[in-house]
Amino acid sequence: MSQPGLLDSPEVSLSESLDLPWLVVVHNDPVNLMSYVTMVFRRVFGWNRERAKKHMMEVHRQGRSVVWSGGREQASTTSSNSIPSCSSRRWRGLHKELG
Amino acid sequence: MIFELSNKGNPFFSNIHPLLAGLLQAAAMDPWERYPEGTARLLPPPGGDEELLLDWQELVQPELRHHFDLERSLVAEDLAEMHEVHEVKQKKGEGWSLEIPMDHADAWLTTLNALRLALVEEHGFTEGDLSRNDAPNFSSERGLALMQVNFYAFVQECLLQTMESTEGEESDGGDGKEA
Numbered sequence: 598m599s600q601p602g603l604l605d606s607p608e609v610s611l612s613e614s615l616d617l618p619w620l621v622v623v624h625n626d627p628v629n630l631m632s633y634v635t636m637v638f639r640r641v642f643g644w645n646r647e648r649a650k651k652h653m654m655e656v657h658r659q660g661r662s663v664v665w666s667g668g669r670e671q672a673s674t675t676s677s678n679s680i681p682s683c684s685s686r687r688w689r690g691l692h693k694e695l696g
Numbered sequence: 697m698i699f700e701l702s703n704k705g706n707p708f709f710s711n712i713h714p715l716l717a718g719l720l721q722a723a724a725m726d727p728w729e730r731y732p733e734g735t736a737r738l739l740p741p742p743g744g745d746e747e748l749l750l751d752w753q754e755l756v757q758p759e760l761r762h763h764f765d766l767e768r769s770l771v772a773e774d775l776a777e778m779h780e781v782h783e784v785k786q787k788k789g790e791g792w793s794l795e796i797p798m799d800h801a802d803a804w805l806t807t808l809n810a811l812r813l814a815l816v817e818e819h820g821f822t823e824g825d826l827s828r829n830d831a832p833n834f835s836s837e838r839g840l841a842l843m844q845v846n847f848y849a850f851v852q853e854c855l856l857q858t859m860e861s862t863e864g865e866e867s868d869g870g871d872g873k874e875a
Contacts, residue, residue: 627823
């Protein structure tokens with residue numbers, strides 16, 4: 598068993614230490630129905646109807662809405678794989694942006 | 697065309713005009729073959745990050761494409777059951793009828809939405825085109841495509857309303873993840 602002590606050069610991955618949160622941003626799109634987008638939000642994020650509708654209207658009126666933030670891999674999953682068949686599964690305008 | 701719920705509680709379309717029945721049948725076709733340019737809209741690359749792009753091309757895109765195909769196969773299954781009715785004497789009208797099992801509703805939404813996106817991209821429809829209320833122009837391929845986009849939207853709305861009414865407030869308690 599080795600003796601406890603201090604490391605001179607702790608091994609820290611730079612890329613991991615700088616893993617800034619990613620944002621999933623939904624952009625406005627005239628093709629996807631408002632009711633459909635609301636349903637997708639409810640399915641993917643488990644939001645109640647009011648919250649889903651609030652974000653949908655934000656997309657509609659302001660052009661985009663931040664709907665999720667977190668790690669890069671999960672952001673990627675959220676914005677592609679998790680979009681339900683609605684998926685339609687992945688609709689245009691669903692982009693990942695570095696926060 | 698009449699939309700109602702069947703005895704089983706499924707979305708049910710009846711008195712479907714042959715032209716609209718043809719548009720519904722078109723939903724079973726592979727959009728990647730039919731709209732090679734339009735389908736570029738369905739799985740756009742996720743920005744310019746090279747690493748992310750490679751992951752996307754190798755892992756995510758094939759999986760999503762496979763998912764699209766699976767959903768479309770369910771739609772094709774239902775369309776194979778679509779039938780023509782001649783019951784004028786019984787005052788039940790005539791035309792085609794289509795019942796969509798509730799557990800196929802997601803597949804229909806996915807498929808119709810993908811087709812609408814592909815059609816809009818393929819024909820370059822603008823927001824103005826999509827919100828026009830004038831009579832559809834059947835004399836051109838573009839006019840028919842616009843009608844197809846709007847008709848699919850109508851079917852989507854019918855399905856969404858049905859899902860909304862059946863799901864009710866079941867999942868309204870949770871607040872989900874924070875944005």
